[in-house]
Amino acid sequence: xxxxKLSNIRGKRIFTTDGLTVGEVVRFEIDPVQWKxxxxxxxxxxxxxxxxxxxxxxxxxxxxxxxxxxxKSVGDVLNLNVSMDMLKAQLSAxxxxxxxxxxx
Amino acid sequence: xxxxxIKDSDLLGKHVILEDASDVGTVGDIYVDVFDWHxxxxxxxxxxRYIERxxxxxxxxxxxxxxxKTHLVRAVGDVVHLNxxxxxxxxxxxxxxxxxAAKEAPVPPGARKDKPEEPKRYQHxxxxxxxxxxx
Numbered sequence: 001x002x003x004x005k006l007s008n009i010r011g012k013r014i015f016t017t018d019g020l021t022v023g024e025v026v027r028f029e030i031d032p033v034q035w036k037x038x039x040x041x042x043x044x045x046x047x048x049x050x051x052x053x054x055x056x057x058x059x060x061x062x063x064x065x066x067x068x069x070x071x072k073s074v075g076d077v078l079n080l081n082v083s084m085d086m087l088k089a090q091l092s093a094x095x096x097x098x099x100x101x102x103x104x
Numbered sequence: 105x106x107x108x109x110i111k112d113s114d115l116l117g118k119h120v121i122l123e124d125a126s127d128v129g130t131v132g133d134i135y136v137d138v139f140d141w142h143x144x145x146x147x148x149x150x151x152x153r154y155i156e157r158x159x160x161x162x163x164x165x166x167x168x169x170x171x172x173k174t175h176l177v178r179a180v181g182d183v184v185h186l187n188x189x190x191x192x193x194x195x196x197x198x199x200x201x202x203x204x205a206a207k208e209a210p211v212p213p214g215a216r217k218d219k220p221e222e223p224k225r226y227q228h229x230x231x232x233x234x235x236x237x238x239x
Contacts, residue, residue: 035144
């Protein structure tokens with residue numbers, strides 16, 4: 001069991017399997033009935049935003065929701081088990097019952 | 105009314121209420137097991153009125169905190185409702201606080217020093233002792 005404070009995960013950088021930075025964790029979405037973290041809200045870097053075809057916001061930065069299912073490991077950083085291309089494909093998928101990633 | 109998915113920031117600072125209507129403090133740090141992303145516990149930042157009644161260590165520097173397992177939570181809404189009364193929470197606290205356990209089992213003055221001691225077991229350690237392992 002690896003137990004972390006949520007406040008210690010906040011701010012950690014997230015990387016894809018191809019070693020690219022997605023962004024950093026800004027907050028969590030919690031199911032208070034099951035007591036599970038459902039997804040992580042990630043502030044996307046400009047470079048990753050361009051790779052993911054996200055529209056550049058005028059003032060606010062882009063945020064995406066990353067489901068816990070695609071997080072491979074947590075340590076000093078968070079590693080995903082998908083590449084940037086796969087992340088992009090999941091972001092642009094029209095609808096899927098099990099949302100892994102979604103634009104905010 | 106119970107609420108659906110919430111942000112962690114919405115949970116932080118919520119008042120924690122017991123069955124006997126005691127407002128014992130607010131939600132502090134939240135702990136997650138990253139293996140299955142289950143939220144195991146949160147720190148109750150104990151209201152100063154309840155520090156002595158709950159038998160929590162009083163600190164001059166930081167606010168007194170008490171780890172609360174999430175299975176004790178009955179509902180989350182505008183506040184966090186816990187199962188049990190102040191007395192029940194106090195009893196579970198005494199199991200947590202190592203100094204209390206030491207008080208309850210004093211070493212007799214004539215006890216032999218070479219006698220092997222029974223290993224002390226606590227229900228769960230304080231969060232300070234459970235430093236997360238860096239992966």
